[in-house]
Amino acid sequence: MKAGKLFHVSVVTLVMLYLFVPLAVTFLYSIATDWYRTFLPEGYTLNWYREMLTDPRLLEALWRTLFVTVFTIVLSILLMVPTIFIVTVYFSKWERLLQAIVMLPYAIPGVVAAVGLIRIYSDGPLAISGTVWIVIGAYFISILPFMYQGIRNSLRTVDAITLVDAAELLGASRIQAFRHVVLPNIMPGVMASVLLSFSILFGEFVLANLLIGGQYELLQVYLMRRMDESGHLSSAIVVFYFVLILILSGLILKFGRSAKEENA
Amino acid sequence: MSYVQIDNLTKTYKDTIALNHLSLTFDKGEFVTLLGPSGCGKSTLLRSIAGLAPTEEGSIHVDGVDITHLKPKDREIGMVFQSYGLFPNMTVLENIGFGLRMKGMKKSEYEGKVKRMIELVDLVGKEQSYPHQLSGGQQQRVALARSLVMEPKILLLDEPLSALDAKIRKNLQVELRRIQRELSITTVFVTHDQEEALTISDRIFVMDLGNIVQSGNPEEIYTHPANEFVARFIGNYNVLRAEQLRQLTGGGSFAAVSYAIRPEVIQLFPEHAGPEPSGNGWLAAGKVKDITVTGNVLRYLVESQDQRLQVDHLNTAKELWIQRDMNVNVWIPAEECVPLG
The missing domain is CATH 3.40.50.300 (P-loop containing nucleotide triphosphate hydrolases)
Known part of the structure; x- marks a missing residue:
């Protein structure tokens, strides 16, 4: 083996080790009975997983998280797809403004956003501080950049403006043009944005913890709280979480690829 | 209507x-x-x-x-x-x-x-x-x-x-x-x-x-x-101002501001030769500066009286005598000079 190749292989191996060893050890710890006197665990058990999956708090937290993310994303699709479509096709001079607004959440750290939101919404006409709605509102804002990019890029790649022109000249109304021609063609792109947003919200901790914490315990917060109780249990939760996110990422890649192929 | x-x-x-x-x-x-x-x-x-x-x-x-x-x-x-x-x-x-x-x-x-x-x-x-x-x-x-x-x-x-x-x-x-x-x-x-x-x-x-x-x-x-x-x-017309055309033809009166001459109407003859019978037009001495083959058309760049003209001819055996840097006579038919507004 040449020296150059040896170098490449060892670098890749080191990086892989660096990335995978913590995961492997976490997994091992989540199925270990005791692991502090020996190099490898003394025995193996699925008890931690059993305990995790039978804890009603986990299931409740999981459902809450699912509700919050699905609700936010559905709301985002319903509002953002028509908005971005209208701005891109009919009011292109406003596109820069929309882009600037939508990119703002990138610039604001979660902690700052949370403190500001709590102060604004703790009294006044819209006192939703401490309820699930403030989390949904904040989540809606934080996934805007991803939804916007995905939807706008799909509109560009399918050349939505020409499609709408063509459809209108063939006698379609603007709504018919959107429904029959634009929407079906941007669906793969929208799905990719949805899954990306889903995995981001699923792992979001700062806003979930600060805005609502234990009052409406989300999966992320639940995980954090149980870490203190047992390392084995929290390892099991981490592995569970990791697998969920992995599945989501796999779906994103799959949708992204099929969207690209369709437009090729 | x-x-x-x-x-x-x-x-x-x-x-x-x-x-x-x-x-x-x-x-x-x-x-x-x-x-x-x-x-x-x-x-x-x-x-x-x-x-x-x-x-x-x-x-x-x-x-x-x-x-x-x-x-x-x-x-x-x-x-x-x-x-x-x-x-x-x-x-x-x-x-x-x-x-x-x-x-x-x-x-x-x-x-x-x-x-x-x-x-x-x-x-x-x-x-x-x-x-x-x-x-x-x-x-x-x-x-x-x-x-x-x-x-x-x-x-x-x-x-x-x-x-x-x-x-x-x-x-x-x-x-x-x-x-x-x-x-x-x-x-x-x-x-x-x-x-x-x-x-x-x-x-x-x-x-x-x-x-x-x-x-x-x-x-x-x-x-x-x-x-x-x-x-x-629309074409690769040679566009000449009136005084340029006058210089080229060595006299004559041209009323319009400029004139367009299609490259394919200009004829080339060996030195001292001209069209037989010579109709209404002008003969001027010139030199072939460049020849390009575009396929079925041969494109000559001819310089005559300080004016550069593009001349297009069908690519046939009749054209073989024309070489680069050769002195030629340029024939411009009068009826093909289109006055431009």
């Missing part, structure tokens, strides 16, 4: 004038071409007729009806785009049937019509294909059929062939003309390719800076350009 009448149409983009008080008319069944360099306003004019680009002033009448302020969908005008604009989620059949479906027709009602259109554009067997499974030429045929099936009052073609390669483009030009004649449909074709315009049109409108600078049939436009812009754009 003409079938299509456009009066005083004006449109500006920020500070550039796309259409400058433009008026034109043409008749039913005509194949009309808007020809000009990019940015001359030809596509804007087309989009205005379609209702896709609102205008500030002027009016458009089709068949006696004022359509200036109608929505695109109510104008009964078909359009084919350079980028085809096919619906990727629909098959060929569904694409062509889309307009009829929007009219409220059921599939069983419009299927026959769509099938006939597919035969007309020679796409039998591709009914169930999706656009991405077709070649560029085939996609453009689908786009054409999709517009034609609606039986529009005018068919607009926005550089429909410029994304295709040369050979397919030539074939489609012929096809397009055949279909247009068969249905005798009023057609407006936009192109920046003067050869394409000359080949395909009944009438050409040459445009520059939002104005129509000349209109006429291909023969008129090619042999009698109205001004220097048209002369340079």
Whole structure:
């Protein structure tokens, strides 16, 4: 083996080790009975997983998280797809403004956003501080950049403006043009944005913890709280979480690829 | 009153004038071409007729009806785009049937019509294909059929062939003309390719800076350009100012500002020789500076009396005597010098 190749292989191996060893050890710890006197665990058990999956708090937290993310994303699709479509096709001079607004959440750290939101919404006409709605509102804002990019890029790649022109000249109304021609063609792109947003919200901790914490315990917060109780249990939760996110990422890649192929 | 009448149409983009008080008319069944360099306003004019680009002033009448302020969908005008604009989620059949479906027709009602259109554009067997499974030429045929099936009052073609390669483009030009004649449909074709315009049109409108600078049939436009812009754009005319021409011909009176001479009418003779019998024209001594072969045409760059002339001759054995740096006699027939306004 040449020296150059040896170098490449060892670098890749080191990086892989660096990335995978913590995961492997976490997994091992989540199925270990005791692991502090020996190099490898003394025995193996699925008890931690059993305990995790039978804890009603986990299931409740999981459902809450699912509700919050699905609700936010559905709301985002319903509002953002028509908005971005209208701005891109009919009011292109406003596109820069929309882009600037939508990119703002990138610039604001979660902690700052949370403190500001709590102060604004703790009294006044819209006192939703401490309820699930403030989390949904904040989540809606934080996934805007991803939804916007995905939807706008799909509109560009399918050349939505020409499609709408063509459809209108063939006698379609603007709504018919959107429904029959634009929407079906941007669906793969929208799905990719949805899954990306889903995995981001699923792992979001700062806003979930600060805005609502234990009052409406989300999966992320639940995980954090149980870490203190047992390392084995929290390892099991981490592995569970990791697998969920992995599945989501796999779906994103799959949708992204099929969207690209369709437009090729 | 003409079938299509456009009066005083004006449109500006920020500070550039796309259409400058433009008026034109043409008749039913005509194949009309808007020809000009990019940015001359030809596509804007087309989009205005379609209702896709609102205008500030002027009016458009089709068949006696004022359509200036109608929505695109109510104008009964078909359009084919350079980028085809096919619906990727629909098959060929569904694409062509889309307009009829929007009219409220059921599939069983419009299927026959769509099938006939597919035969007309020679796409039998591709009914169930999706656009991405077709070649560029085939996609453009689908786009054409999709517009034609609606039986529009005018068919607009926005550089429909410029994304295709040369050979397919030539074939489609012929096809397009055949279909247009068969249905005798009023057609407006936009192109920046003067050869394409000359080949395909009944009438050409040459445009520059939002104005129509000349209109006429291909023969008129090619042999009698109205001004220097048209002369340079439509062919590789030699354009000479009056005093340049006087210098070249060694005298004579030239009333117009400048004159255009087509490269193919200038003849070359060996030194001390000339045409027999010599008609009305001028003979001048010159030197061949360069020779280029463009295929069937040999292109000479000849310098005579400090003027540079382009001379095109058919690439035949008769031309073999002419070599680079050779002294020759240049014959310019007087009747071929077109005075320009």
